[in-house]
Amino acid sequence: MACLLSARIRGSVALATTRALYEAGLRDPRRMAGASWQERVDALGRGGYRRYDERTATQLGDGAELLLDRWGGDPRRMRKAAHGDLDELRSLLREVPGLGPAGVDIFLREVQQVWPEVAPHLDEKALEGAARLGLPKKPDRLLKLAGHTEPAVLSAALVRAALDKSVVDDCLRQAREGRSKAA
Template sequence: MGESAGRTDVKERDAATVRALLDRYGRTYAQDAGIRLRNTPVPLYRLLVLSLLLSARIRTDTAVAAARALFDAGLGDARRMAESTWRQRVDALGAGGYRRYDERTATQLGDGAELLLQRYRGDLRGLREESGVADRLQRFPGIGPTGADIFLREAQGVWPEFAPYLDRRARDGARRLGLPTSTRALARLVSEEDLPRLAAGLVRAALDAKIADEVRATAAES
């Protein structure tokens, strides 16, 4: 009886923690960047751009602001990005506050757009159909293992064959929150459609101890 009650208490605690996390920090990074993610070429390309920006050693809010600035400048699809000048890309990144890596990133964005057009006619769904998607994502300039993880964490909502995708950073957040740290156990805590939100929230908790403390305190009060 005691063990059963203990397991029930743990399940209730985990459920309360996840509710607090999703309520407060369950926005995906794509949502923050104004991307309405669907399995169509433009949103998928914008997510690739956002993944590149987020994977640099720069503040998350700066990366998100830079993505919005690029899209506001009309550089939200591969064709327009490829046709833009290097200076236009640098200026858009600067408008978003992304100045530390702006020149290198502007080159990577141009080269990546060209590659996407040449290899997949601007449509990342062609990459989805191939094997080794995470490795193939890393063929795009500026996209390394971290960038591929970011992309697939968010894309699992529209590419469900990759779900549950909870990478090391997300599991670090789970550990900080006192949640299970296995992908399978974490995935059982939410519906499949909420997996991208869970992943984003866990990453935020991994990156900011104050967020983790706030979520745990809120859960304890519920």
Template sequence: MTPRTTARDLLDEHGRTHADEAGIRLGNTPAPLYRLLTLCVLFSVPIQAGIAVAAARELHAAGMGTPRAMAAASWQDRVDALGRAHYRRYDESTATALGDGAELLLDRYRGDLRRLRAAADGDPDRIRELLQDVPRIGPVGADIFCREAQGVWPELRPAFDNRARATAAKLGLPTTPADLARLVPADDLPRFAAALVRAGLS
């Protein structure tokens, strides 16, 4: 089996991004970018991926899909939404982090992550650094954001984090981002990176 065939099989079997699973139609507009960031915050604690995705959906359903709405919601509203998604143990601290993060985005970027992108001036490493100013977003959360957002922010391409590259190595695929990117069309990079991570967990 050639590397390209393996990549196609991975896309067919595991090629669904977390954003898609959470019902986020990702585009270069403020609301979906913020919802992706919220999802990354929810992933930042040791909790099942399905629960984090469900919590992201519940927060959106409760009207907290923008930084302004998140900041305006009460702490208890956020806790209750997380609880409905069975996001337990970390619900109170995460509710605080989401409120603080929304305030930071409003103060620094007027609630628009495209302003963070502009502040990074096209530098992917700087984007990762600025993302980590958001409460609860560490290197792994920043990697998840970049992995998913590379479809709408081309300067992030190719984004394959350590988990994706570790799976690639186990499958006998190339392990550098540039070589992995050659295996699929550019539009499929987010799905391919997600597929590698999912395959590694399955």
């Protein structure tokens, strides 16, 4: 999913394509690698992913093969090999075809809830959302303001603000209304 979400396509297309891959049975590295290139292209197309579908089908197959060959199909082995070193984990993730810096950030943002050594992960996209909301762009200050909010939840909310102006408008409107009621 991180490979698709980091591509230059609408997020809704990336999510629909992820769903189409899942519905086609391509849910894990073994099934992805076992599928034909055409099966991957067809599933990508059903999800609305057509612009780079041939290249992406190849990358998904190659990435699945790498995960199987090097990590036994289990990304947790990659985590273990990094020994808690986030830079090393980033480097290992970047070896997956189609997973560039944005894809690695998306993966780390999503996995931080279950891989504690990754948290807190507030990447550039999350910090962009903070800036749009008028919040500090320093992760430590954001985490302090968020109190007991899980870093993964905070990060997800900030990314939504970075990607959707209506989220920012709603948040700022509610903040103004809250202040006027308190006064």
